[in-house]
Amino acid sequence: xxxxxxxxxxxxxxxxxxxEGFVANGLNCGINPDREKNDLGMVYSEASCNAAAVxxxxxxxxxxxxxxxKHLEKTNGKxxxxxxxxxxxxxxxxxxxxxxxxxxxxxxxxxGITADEVIVASTxxxxxxxxxxxxxxxxxxxxxxxxxxxxxxxxxxxxxTDTVKxxxxxxxxxxxxxxxLGGMAKGSGMIHPNMATTLNFITxxxxxxxxxxxxxxxxxxxxxxxxxxxxxxxxxxxxxSVMANGLAGNNEICEENEDYRIFKQALYIVMLNMTKxxxxxxxxxxxxxxxxxxxxxxxxxxxxVAKSVVRSNLIKCMVFGEDANCxxxxxxxxxxxxxxxxxxxxxxxxxxxxxxxxxxGGVAIEYSEEFAAKVLAEDExxxxxxxxxxxxxxxxxGCDLTYDYVKINGDxxx
Amino acid sequence: xxxxxxxxxxxxxxxxxxxEGFVANGLNCGINPDREKNDLGMVYSEASCNAAAVxxxxxxxxxxxxxxxKHLEKTNGKxxxxxxxxxxxxxxxxxxxxxxxxxxxxxxxxxGITADEVIVASTxxxxxxxxxxxxxxxxxxxxxxxxxxxxxxxxxxxxxTDTVKxxxxxxxxxxxxxxxLGGMAKGSGMIHPNMATTLNFITxxxxxxxxxxxxxxxxxxxxxxxxxxxxxxxxxxxxxSVMANGLAGNNEICEENEDYRIFKQALYIVMLNMTKxxxxxxxxxxxxxxxxxxxxxxxxxxxxVAKSVVRSNLIKCMVFGEDANCxxxxxxxxxxxxxxxxxxxxxxxxxxxxxxxxxxGGVAIEYSEEFAAKVLAEDExxxxxxxxxxxxxxxxxGCDLTYDYVKINGDxxx
Numbered sequence: 001x002x003x004x005x006x007x008x009x010x011x012x013x014x015x016x017x018x019x020e021g022f023v024a025n026g027l028n029c030g031i032n033p034d035r036e037k038n039d040l041g042m043v044y045s046e047a048s049c050n051a052a053a054v055x056x057x058x059x060x061x062x063x064x065x066x067x068x069x070k071h072l073e074k075t076n077g078k079x080x081x082x083x084x085x086x087x088x089x090x091x092x093x094x095x096x097x098x099x100x101x102x103x104x105x106x107x108x109x110x111x112g113i114t115a116d117e118v119i120v121a122s123t124x125x126x127x128x129x130x131x132x133x134x135x136x137x138x139x140x141x142x143x144x145x146x147x148x149x150x151x152x153x154x155x156x157x158x159x160x161t162d163t164v165k166x167x168x169x170x171x172x173x174x175x176x177x178x179x180x181l182g183g184m185a186k187g188s189g190m191i192h193p194n195m196a197t198t199l200n201f202i203t204x205x206x207x208x209x210x211x212x213x214x215x216x217x218x219x220x221x222x223x224x225x226x227x228x229x230x231x232x233x234x235x236x237x238x239x240x241s242v243m244a245n246g247l248a249g250n251n252e253i254c255e256e257n258e259d260y261r262i263f264k265q266a267l268y269i270v271m272l273n274m275t276k277x278x279x280x281x282x283x284x285x286x287x288x289x290x291x292x293x294x295x296x297x298x299x300x301x302x303x304x305v306a307k308s309v310v311r312s313n314l315i316k317c318m319v320f321g322e323d324a325n326c327x328x329x330x331x332x333x334x335x336x337x338x339x340x341x342x343x344x345x346x347x348x349x350x351x352x353x354x355x356x357x358x359x360x361g362g363v364a365i366e367y368s369e370e371f372a373a374k375v376l377a378e379d380e381x382x383x384x385x386x387x388x389x390x391x392x393x394x395x396x397x398g399c400d401l402t403y404d405y406v407k408i409n410g411d412x413x414x
Numbered sequence: 415x416x417x418x419x420x421x422x423x424x425x426x427x428x429x430x431x432x433x434e435g436f437v438a439n440g441l442n443c444g445i446n447p448d449r450e451k452n453d454l455g456m457v458y459s460e461a462s463c464n465a466a467a468v469x470x471x472x473x474x475x476x477x478x479x480x481x482x483x484k485h486l487e488k489t490n491g492k493x494x495x496x497x498x499x500x501x502x503x504x505x506x507x508x509x510x511x512x513x514x515x516x517x518x519x520x521x522x523x524x525x526g527i528t529a530d531e532v533i534v535a536s537t538x539x540x541x542x543x544x545x546x547x548x549x550x551x552x553x554x555x556x557x558x559x560x561x562x563x564x565x566x567x568x569x570x571x572x573x574x575t576d577t578v579k580x581x582x583x584x585x586x587x588x589x590x591x592x593x594x595l596g597g598m599a600k601g602s603g604m605i606h607p608n609m610a611t612t613l614n615f616i617t618x619x620x621x622x623x624x625x626x627x628x629x630x631x632x633x634x635x636x637x638x639x640x641x642x643x644x645x646x647x648x649x650x651x652x653x654x655s656v657m658a659n660g661l662a663g664n665n666e667i668c669e670e671n672e673d674y675r676i677f678k679q680a681l682y683i684v685m686l687n688m689t690k691x692x693x694x695x696x697x698x699x700x701x702x703x704x705x706x707x708x709x710x711x712x713x714x715x716x717x718x719v720a721k722s723v724v725r726s727n728l729i730k731c732m733v734f735g736e737d738a739n740c741x742x743x744x745x746x747x748x749x750x751x752x753x754x755x756x757x758x759x760x761x762x763x764x765x766x767x768x769x770x771x772x773x774x775g776g777v778a779i780e781y782s783e784e785f786a787a788k789v790l791a792e793d794e795x796x797x798x799x800x801x802x803x804x805x806x807x808x809x810x811x812g813c814d815l816t817y818d819y820v821k822i823n824g825d826x827x828x
Binding site: 057058059060061089092093125126128129231232233234235236311317318320321323325326327330331332336340342358359362364401403406407408411 | 471472473474475503505506507508539540541542646647648649650725726727728731732734735736737739740741742744745746747748749750754756772773776777815816817819820821822823824825
């Protein structure tokens with residue numbers, strides 16, 4: 001994925017530890033029988049953080065989601081640490097809450113904070129019994145190894161069917177102070193966010209009030225993760241959390257002023273790039289898919305159309321097969337949950353190889369199949385839709401549907 | 415598929431021609447370059463029929479849908495013939511309406527009826543130019559070959575990626591008169607009906623008013639086709655039509671009396687079996703999937719849950735892979751668009767090999783993986799969900815997601 005440039009913001013290394021004062025670590029504690037693979041990760045800030053999170057809207061919620069919600073309510077949005085495991089979602093089992101709470105207590109005791117200051121998350125198979133044992137044996141070593149360089153091990157610890165770890169960080173200036181915001185995400189399958197998404201943890205050294213963190217996160221999630229679909233399945237364990245420890249030294253952002261705007265843009269840049277990384281690494285994906293819908297009467301309409309297109313199995317297969325069967329794009333536009341005139345719609349297929357117009361005013365137009373095949377042979381495919389009935393636009397992201405998606409998910413538990 | 419038995423109704427051969435007075439035919443007229451495959455079919459009743467239809471709710475509607483709607487409005491629900499082609503959906507092209515209207519006129523002239531008495535439909539690739547030529551050359555031969563035995567050729571003419579033709583018919587008694595109701599359907603991919611479904615044509619010799627036909631069709635489509643999903647994509651060309659020529663000799667059914675109930679049940683039996691046949695022959699399907707949700711507070715809740723499960727790509731892959739990863743069933747139950755308590759939910763996997771309980775009260779329970787594997791090795795898989803919070807239930811149908819689905823749809827146009 002190419003990272004888009006934004007004026008005033010520069011990308012930097014360090015992921016979840018790019019911001020001042022955050023340390024992290026990851027290791028294998030035995031939840032994953034493959035001891036080469038990390039299954040337990042953590043992030044820690046000695047300085048107390050303002051914190052906010054958004055959670056899956058699935059009615060079935062993982063035990064860690066419920067525990068984290070309770071903690072952030074109890075502390076009025078304060079946290080110092082994140083602990084997260086992969087391979088077992090700790091969901092729909094008999095002792096989930098118990099294990100999630102005991103995990104927070106073990107970590108709190110080891111590091112000298114309170115259990116309420118811990119954000120806990122899990123990802124993996126749903127409905128598996130969970131034991132406290134692996135956490136008890138892993139946490140002391142995990143804490144001992146905390147370091148600024150630990151971000152990579154932590155990012156690896158949250159990978160499930162991900163083929164690459166996902167980290168992004170940016171640097172920016174608020175009130176003349178250098179600030180950093182970075183994060184890590186996992187994703188791949190069971191992705192069709194509704195208010196939240198796959199696991200994603202973000203840290204910043206900018207000083208931002210809990211209320212403003214909540215507001216910024218709520219807005220940015222709508223235009224990033226909530227416009228991402230890998231397979232239409234909304235996970236039970238989705239969570240995005242953001243922690244701000246204030247070590248950059250700016251005066252705390254407590255209202256929607258220019259400083260807030262600068263901070264929110266940093267959050268947008270990191271979450272946008274994560275979203276694209278998740279789409280490109282969708283389960284079994286061979287191609288990244290971005291759909292832009294412009295010319296809509298409002299953003300909701302544009303987003304409904306763009307999401308309908310990236311979710312369509314038939315379009316995902318068409319992209320995989322490199323077959324410019326654009327009638328399927330019109331079909332998915334037509335069943336989008338929004339009101340507009342389908343007889344004005346233009347459609348274009350694009351990629352680094354060029355662009356080819358396939359529909360004008362709702363009607364198929366002639367184009368070179370040979371050139372369309374060249375466009376679709378690339379790894380990044382863009383479907384551009386112009387409704388021609390307004391000024392609003394929106395983007396949505398996804399990937400192709402491949403043999404590998406079927407293979408991975410026909411045998412997920414082994 | 416095994417056909418369920420219903421007292422008072424017996425299955426018979428003859429499909430769309432099982433009812434007295436209906437003749438049919440099918441042939442290749444050159445729309446499909448493979449001359450071995452029928453691409454044009456028709457049905458005809460010399461006696462005028464009361465007729466009703468339901469159509470796709472996709473905002474992009476095929477030209478034939480618009481023409482049929484206009485015809486049935488103009489005649490106040492009267493029709494004598496159906497003409498239908500496959501391989502080209504006659505949708506999103508420049509001259510669709512023109513060609514659909516010209517086709518009706520050609521047929522009407524050839525057979526000696528008015529164009530308004532023709533129901534026209536198309537299925538195939540969206541956004542392809544359509545010529546009247548093949549219809550002009552095919553219709554005379556099509557009409558000449560009309561016969562009671564022509565139902566098979568007609569059923570073949572509407573096949574696209576279908577691997578088998580779909581015909582069902584039943585016999586029943588109204589007012590001491592022997593009545594028949596039968597039909598043909600096509601399906602396979604782009605199936606996620608909303609108010610209507612894939613192409614389906616039904617005929618009966620029972621005498622039923624247009625108003626009662628409309629009412630029965632509207633009700634039955636909700637509990638049959640609208641609970642079927644192959645891939646979540648709602649087609650642009652879906653249509654179900656029903657024609658009643660009254661030759662059985664019963665007094666016309668004009669109100670919701672016992673006769674109406676008997677007729678409606680016949681329509682249900684035919685549409686239910688068609689729905690199951692479509693699910694079993696879903697694109698690339700290797701297994702038939704039926705989800706029953708019981709114990710719901712109302713039918714809407716039960717249907718929302720059952721549909722959410724059969725639509726889930728992850729569950730479809732799990733069924734293909736014969737992997738009892740039932741956490742995914744809980745996940746799909748959890749994001750169903752309905753309100754209920756997830757902590758009471760029981761889940762069972764079943765097939766001709768037996769049944770295995772996997773979740774009780776929202777929590778995974780122990781079961782024999784070996785036996786679960788045996789259950790899932792069968793070709794007909796049943797997911798039974800009990801919400802334990804009411805008396806309502808609903809069923810939904812689908813199939814597994816396979817390599818072949820991806821293959822077929824990666825290269826649909828060739």
